[in-house]
Amino acid sequence: MTEMKPENLFGTTAYYDKNSSCEELVQLISCGIQQDEKGIIFLNENGRCIYANKRAFTMFRVIDNLTILYDTFDAWRRSLGVEEGTTSWCEVYKTSNKERLYHVRYKVLNDNGKILGSMYVIQNVSESMDNDLGEQYRLTHDELTRLYNKEGFFAAVRKLLEEAEPDRDYIIVYSNIKDFKLINQLFGLNKGNDILINVADMLSQMVKEEDVYGRINGDQFALCMPKDRFDEKKIIASVKERASRLTSRTYSIHVQLGVYEIYDRRMDVSFMCDRAYMACKTIKRDNVCEVAWYNDDMLINALLEKEILSSFDFAIINKQFGIYLQPQHYSDSRIFGAEALARWLHPENGVIEPEVFISVLERADLIYKLDKYIWELAAAQLAKWKGTKWEKLSISVNVSPKDIYYLDIKKEFDDLVKKYDINPARLNIEITETAVTTDVNKCAKLIMDLRKSGFLVEIDDFGSGYSSLNMLKDINADVLKIDMGFLKKTEDHKRARVILNYTIDMAHELGMGVITEGVETKDQLAFLEEMGCKLFQGYYFDMPMPVKDFEEKYKDGV
Numbered sequence: 001m002t003e004m005k006p007e008n009l010f011g012t013t014a015y016y017d018k019n020s021s022c023e024e025l026v027q028l029i030s031c032g033i034q035q036d037e038k039g040i041i042f043l044n045e046n047g048r049c050i051y052a053n054k055r056a057f058t059m060f061r062v063i064d065n066l067t068i069l070y071d072t073f074d075a076w077r078r079s080l081g082v083e084e085g086t087t088s089w090c091e092v093y094k095t096s097n098k099e100r101l102y103h104v105r106y107k108v109l110n111d112n113g114k115i116l117g118s119m120y121v122i123q124n125v126s127e128s129m130d131n132d133l134g135e136q137y138r139l140t141h142d143e144l145t146r147l148y149n150k151e152g153f154f155a156a157v158r159k160l161l162e163e164a165e166p167d168r169d170y171i172i173v174y175s176n177i178k179d180f181k182l183i184n185q186l187f188g189l190n191k192g193n194d195i196l197i198n199v200a201d202m203l204s205q206m207v208k209e210e211d212v213y214g215r216i217n218g219d220q221f222a223l224c225m226p227k228d229r230f231d232e233k234k235i236i237a238s239v240k241e242r243a244s245r246l247t248s249r250t251y252s253i254h255v256q257l258g259v260y261e262i263y264d265r266r267m268d269v270s271f272m273c274d275r276a277y278m279a280c281k282t283i284k285r286d287n288v289c290e291v292a293w294y295n296d297d298m299l300i301n302a303l304l305e306k307e308i309l310s311s312f313d314f315a316i317i318n319k320q321f322g323i324y325l326q327p328q329h330y331s332d333s334r335i336f337g338a339e340a341l342a343r344w345l346h347p348e349n350g351v352i353e354p355e356v357f358i359s360v361l362e363r364a365d366l367i368y369k370l371d372k373y374i375w376e377l378a379a380a381q382l383a384k385w386k387g388t389k390w391e392k393l394s395i396s397v398n399v400s401p402k403d404i405y406y407l408d409i410k411k412e413f414d415d416l417v418k419k420y421d422i423n424p425a426r427l428n429i430e431i432t433e434t435a436v437t438t439d440v441n442k443c444a445k446l447i448m449d450l451r452k453s454g455f456l457v458e459i460d461d462f463g464s465g466y467s468s469l470n471m472l473k474d475i476n477a478d479v480l481k482i483d484m485g486f487l488k489k490t491e492d493h494k495r496a497r498v499i500l501n502y503t504i505d506m507a508h509e510l511g512m513g514v515i516t517e518g519v520e521t522k523d524q525l526a527f528l529e530e531m532g533c534k535l536f537q538g539y540y541f542d543m544p545m546p547v548k549d550f551e552e553k554y555k556d557g558v
Contacts, residue, residue, distance in 0.1 A: 033053050039060075040052065041056050041119065042117060043118045052066060059093075059122060090102070090146060105204075156224075169261065172222060172262065174260070175222070177253060198242060202242045211225040239255050240289055256283045257280065275294045281305075309361075309366070316369060321370065326339045328535060329541045335393065365406070383420040390551065394425070394456070396430050398430045425454050428457075429456070436475055444475055448476065456478045458515070459479070461481065480514050480515070482516050504533060519540045525540060
């Protein structure tokens with residue numbers, strides 16, 4: 001057997017026959033590249049074209065002039081509006097008598113962090129579309145990314161598992177880009193497509209030739225590979241590196257990866273993907289890249305989620321949702337308002353708490369429908385209280401982060417005031433700090449417009465994010481709501497209390513009221529009063545309750 005020797009050859013580790021000369025190796029490698037069916041163009045570290053194979057000259061109809069070849073290629077790239085360094089694109093190249101569809105991939109070549117140069121690999125995919133297998137290619141491949149589509153991926157995975165070594169374990173890795181629909185809506189399909197092409201190219205560079213990968217649906221991709229080659233740290237690092245290229249001041253990319261280990265190769269591949277996707281949906285943290293592995297509890301939760309989504313529209317139409325009111329008090333227990341909280345009043349399952357369905361509706365982009373419904377119930381209740389002992393009470397309602405993108409918030413609330421003929425100062429609007437920091441400029445204008453219309457605006461969950469103080473210099477709200485959970489989330493209560501004290505003082509200096517929610521004990525109440533808090537909400541005073549119970553308990557009104 002010929003001995004294969006590892007060596008640092010031309011700046012990278014290679015394996016070659018130790019009896020071969022360097023000149024022989026260079027000649028063989030050059031000959032191999034020249035005979036490749038793809039066009040290949042190499043640039044040095046300064047971006048100057050230094051080599052191209054014969055196929056590249058043929059594809060761009062250039063004869064024996066390297067400078068003219070690269071100028072022709074680069075002029076085509078620029079005419080398409082493709083930015084320099086874009087990792088992948090697929091566009092038509094036109095000559096005088098024919099159009100060809102070229103798929104181009106760009107790679108930076110580096111050795112241990114040192115950039116040696118770069119290369120373009122150009123494939124004429126119009127040929128594969130026109131030959132005898134063209135129809136099959138179209139049926140099994142995605143037009144945008146040139147990867148397998150869902151049907152092609154399922155078939156290729158089935159073939160891989162049938163032919164794979166029986167004692168080797170395989171996994172399905174499923175990727176999802178968080179809130180990708182919003183990226184398309186806010187920045188257009190071209191930007192969305194550029195992101196998808198980059199994800200496709202990233203996948204192709206992360207795997208080996210025998211692995212199977214494809215675009216399953218929209219922004220979702222899947223990969224089937226041996227478990228022993230899945231390096232979670234390397235994959236996260238690769239995703240972060242690619243995401244950093246795509247992130248801008250106006251949007252950021254967050255990739256969720258779900259992993260399903262295949263125990264039964266006979267299982268339908270679509271079921272395997274479903275389980276990997278279930279793992280994706282359990283990810284709560286908002287990091288650039290997070291990975292979750294499937295377990296059977298996720299299947300139970302997925303079935304519950306499916307039941308919620310299938311019943312939701314019916315429940316809205318049949319008025320199965322109602323509001324519970326949690327009273328808001330002064331320190332002497334006098335009441336000044338209440339927060340309206342959603343409850344699913346299921347005819348068979350009884351009262352379903354919001355933690356069961358809110359997150360499901362948020363992930364499905366349906367939360368705006370529920371919020372609109374709750375806002376209307378609150379407005380209708382204020383109308384019923386007119387002329388009664390409760391007419392001076394206010395009701396606070398929540399605005400979810402996605403509501404700001406799906407709805408015209410100001411118009412929705414203006415319409416409710418007009419429809420029910422209520423005082424806007426009684427319908428308080430709670431916007432979470434997370435929603436505000438997602439788009440400070442948009443929310444600053446919204447809050448200003450709402451206040452001009454007479455609404456009181458509250459910033460909910462203040463202090464939960466990392467940009468709280470920075471946000472306050474741009475946001476002029478009426479009230480800050482601070483959750484006592486702030487103290488529970490740290491072991492250093494002394495430092496937390498100092499921060500809480502200064503936050504309360506700062507809010508008062510800025511002319512804002514402060515409501516502290518989550519108050520559960522008399523000691524907490526006394527502590528907060530010492531800090532200057534006057535408005536409270538929490539179990540120490542009352543639990544959320546049905547409207548009838550609220551009216552009965554506070555029958556004397558304000």
